[in-house]
Amino acid sequence: MAHRETFYEVMRQHGITRRSFLKFCSLTAAGLGMGPEFAMKIAHALETKPRTPVIWLHGLECTCCTESFIRSGHPLASDVILSMISLDYDDTLMAAAGHQAEELLEQTIEKYDGNYILAVEGNPPLNEDGMYCIQGGQPFVEKLRHMADHCKAIIAWGSCASWGCVQAARPNPTRATPVHKVIRNKPIVKVPGCPPIAEVMTGVITYMIAFDALPELDRQGRPKMFYSQRLHDKCYRRPHFDAGQFVERFDDEGARKGYCLYKVGCKGPTTYNACSTLEWNDGLSWPVKSGHGCLGCAEDDFWDKGSFYSAVTNMKVMGSAEADADKVGKVLAGAAAIGVAAHAAASVVSHMSDKSRKEVRHD
Amino acid sequence: MTNKAAVEGHSLANIQPTYVFEAPVRIWHWLHALSIFVLCVTGYFIAYPLPSVGGEASNHFLMGTFRWLHFVAAYVFTIGFLVRIYWAFVGNRYARELFVLPIHKAEWWKDLIHEVKYYGFMTRKSHKILGHNPLAQSAMFFFNVILTLFLIVTGFALYAEGLGQGSWADKMFGWAIPLLGGSLNTKMWHLTAMWLMLVFVVIHIYMAIRADIMSRESSISTIIGGWRMYKDDLP
Amino acid sequence: MTKTVTANGFALDTSGQRVVVDPICRIEGHLRIEVNVDEDNVIRNAVSTGNMWRGLEVILEGRDPRDAWAFVERICGVCTGVHALASVRSVEDALGIQIPTNANHIRNLMMLNQYVHDHLVHFYHLHALDWVDVVSALSANPRQTSALAQSISNWPKSSPGYFRDVQNKLKRFVESGQLGPFANAYWGSPAYKLPPEANLMAVTHYLEALDFQKEICKVHTIFGGRNPHPNWLVGGMPCSINVNDTGAVGAVNMAWLNLVSDIIDRSIEFIDQVYIPDLKAIASFYKEWGYGGGLSGKNVLSYGEFPMAANDWSNDNLMMPSGAILDGNLSQIYEVDTRDPDQVQEFVAHSWYSYDDESRGLHPWDGVTDPNFKLGPNAKGTKTNIEALDEDAKYSWLKAPRWKGNAMEVGPLARYIIGYAMGRDDIKGPTDDLLGALGLPVSALFSTLGRTAARGLEASWAAHKQREVFDAMMANIKAGDTATANMDLWEPASWSAQAKGVGMAEAPRGALGHWIKIKDTKIENYQAIVPSTWNASPRDPAGNIGAYEAALLGTPMADPTQPLEILRTIHSFDPCLACASH
């Protein structure tokens, strides 16, 4: 087998000096929110390792995770694909097709058993024996299981792979199922978002390669480095929220002044993502900055949590029956008040009749 | 723990005033009521904010103030409840009634049915009971123990989101969020619990006043002064 | 019976060897192509199968129409935003909402921007490798490459040193033995015709375009908050314009408008100085490869797009015209009415869905989406291991849309044929110029290369139109109009109990329609018919074959085990199967 060059070698060969290589490492470290000592660790890792093979599978999805990935500004997607990883299978980008493409999967297993990263975009449907997503005449779920069996770790790209996303929204006709509910024997890093931010995607994958380790995950399996805070915690409109200044309807006076979007349904207070800090497309903007509330696209099941345009929303109670629990509560409280009034009236009536009976007895 | 006097006491005439609610219980009761009042009002305005205020953001802190008050009241609510639990262990027998439903006792069920009938105007006379009657006791248990705990857990889980991952609140209560299906659901459950709490408050206050007027023992004065008084000497 | 002639006039012969290509890569979503080749390896039968279904139409039932755009936007992340646009238009149509002028301009800008981005990424990253041999680029002479590049364009990045750097990068990459996305492909096949220098130039621009595309879409980021999947709004756009008042810094302000303007300039530059010259250069080596015309010479359809004045869908007001052409008769252009129950219909006789009566088509307002997966009696393999499909039975997750019963081709080529036939200067002029430069007749348009060329011309057209729209928007703002949303009918209480509407758009891949029925403020029925549904369509009960199937017929394959020719023609449509099946 040919000599597999390290990331550093590749960079040097591109005419990149050691100085700018180190600068790249410290920028990467800073991008990951880490200090200079980590920059040296990244440098060391990149200097000594061959490019890690990545198999990128697509299930039921919309390919916008891939689209987002290629929007990465730092590092550039072209650098990730050509210099940092070895993208050995990705149906959206690869030159081969048909059985020439499928052969690559077996080749990767042969050469790198237990050593490649499996990146999954989208998810497998389980109804109809999995035939709502067919690849090579077979259900996608089989391909997923097969490639998962031999991988080192899985990255679940986007809300599809992480949670189920739009195709899993009620009534989920295909029984689209997130990766962790199908694959249970491998570590899974969830990178939710519909899609996730480009630099979050490249940040996670470069972290895994540079440190040869999984990022630290939160309770729900998301990398803490990007998903440990709500958008609302870092939102630049937050002073307006605290002040009580809200957009009451789109394009009103408040909207033009940049007031808080809570009343028009912003889900920033309940959404964990990096939008309000990293922002999108090279840190240019993010949904809230452009005037539309956050949809909560990185949260589990965000499609079925009621209107995108109201702060108080429905939720599922008792399985799939959906009800506006808040409304139920309101109705109960109202009923209690009415009930009490009625009971009080009845009590008065009953009391009076008691009295009159007593009076009768006295007679 | 239905009071024995009530069950066996058909022969007892002229029951003496009894010291039912010790001072810590009474203080807790009113602090609890006050904190709930504050929590409901502030919570409501967090869920449904008031119309926007004008001028510069830096001149206002309306939502911030509501949230701050909510959290202060939340601490009063929570710590008060913890102290109240402590008092259940060291206080008098009535101090435990709120927490323990004697569902293993046949008489308790009999009394419960009786109370339901009484409030349904199916029977005219209420039993004399020193502590809570079984109906009230059940309501008390569900609304003031279970629902209170639920509000505390969901409330602090939401609070933990602000304090950040790894904070004490996150370690203690953070688990509730994935369990309830995410942050937004947790908030909606918390909000729903408020409405349930209001159901209790409305009924409870009504019952208290009604009992004061119509029943055979003292009520509001008891939760103020601690002594249960009786208006007649019938069994 | 192995030989038939389809209702739309294509000869089919299923007697020869069956070749299966699954997956078709470098597309969006999951597509399977099966063909029969005769003893000369010429394709005589073609079967196009949509390999996926998610059920968006079913999922939308019962939901708030104002939320629908976000759901349908997730039909596709490649043509991101176009379904959202069709969706908000359908709701506005149903409820009778008029959008403000600025909202119309912003929507036009975003859609034009989408054309530029989508077409560019398609050309370089999804299509180029069908024509460009990456390995051959290794043997190019950088100096000659530079000379070639400078002879066709004044794009500044064209020095010998620049091409040498890229070549070295490529060499190391290949020598590492880790070929990544270029592994196991068809390098060295005699079907590749470019000289090494042209290959090196194209590979270099593959990388440049990959880096540049992320700049183009920033127009979406400014107005919609992000890309992919920017935000939209029923009634207008969610971004407020504030150029001269308190809080302007947090709205669409002068700084952001300047950025939009800058991106427009840069994308015009890149398209005109890189994409178009490359397209011409590559095409000049493949002029003989005249296959793949299929339906384009017969039936084409466009709904029209880019209303210059808001809320006016008459053809004169549309920058890209609407119309239909039948039987290749360019002198007659039919009007298209998407509300007419007899014009647009979908059939499912060969699709994995059920209707009560599958011999008939349904207009989307009465559309039904009821999945029914079953293989035909002549399929080979098992349910979960299909070796060959039976195209006489159900064989695709796509429905078969038809216009007045006809299978239609949609997309840039269809739009250009219609625009050309109408004699629209901005379409006919550049088309004639390109044909002239290549020394080709108009009939050359009806081919795989014609499709690829039309897309390139359209990318340039759209890049320039962005400037016009931007200027119109600035003039409107200057005149004091900053409104971006009409919220008068926002509250469901203001809606009538029953309403129905249609939202049309010309997406990068062609005619897109969303049909909505609203009942008691909730969605009662939602149906989408998508460009790739038209093009990748399976057969209908009358036996008409769709555009992909038709385009493959008659193409000789150099080696049936290497599906390069199939990829060329199929890729020329820019397939999107997530769109097509939704």
Ligand code: HEM
């Ligand atoms: C948020 C409002 C309130 C809550 C949550 C609440 C809760 C409680 C609880 C938990 C107890 C049982 C005390 C124990 O056994 O430890 C109790 C007793 C009592 N409360 Fe309240 N209370 C509220 C407001 C009020 C108000 C406003 C009144 C008077 C009008 C009142 C009158 C009473 C009375 C009379 C009792 C004694 C019941 C008995 O005789 O057994 N409460 N309350």
Ligand code: HEM
């Ligand atoms: C009787 C008890 C309580 C009631 C009735 C109550 C009510 C509410 C309501 C209605 C909301 C607004 C939810 C929404 O946005 O829709 C809220 C929010 C909240 N509550 Fe409570 N709550 C109670 C106890 C607590 C406790 C014990 C805590 C603990 C710290 C707490 C912490 C919070 C937090 C952190 C929020 C979110 C506020 C924000 O981030 O803006 N609550 N509460």
Ligand code: NFV
């Ligand atoms: N076909 C299609 Fe789309 C486009 N263009 C949709 O309308 O790609 Ni995903």
Ligand code: SF4
């Ligand atoms: S997570 Fe969202 S953006 Fe990514 S593939 Fe799924 S639907 Fe598309």
Ligand code: SF4
């Ligand atoms: S706009 Fe959204 S995220 Fe920002 S402060 Fe308001 S509610 Fe929070």
Ligand code: F3S
């Ligand atoms: S909708 Fe998604 S992109 Fe960010 S602002 Fe909300 S998490």
Ligand SMILES: [Mg+2]
């Ligand atoms: Mg459809």
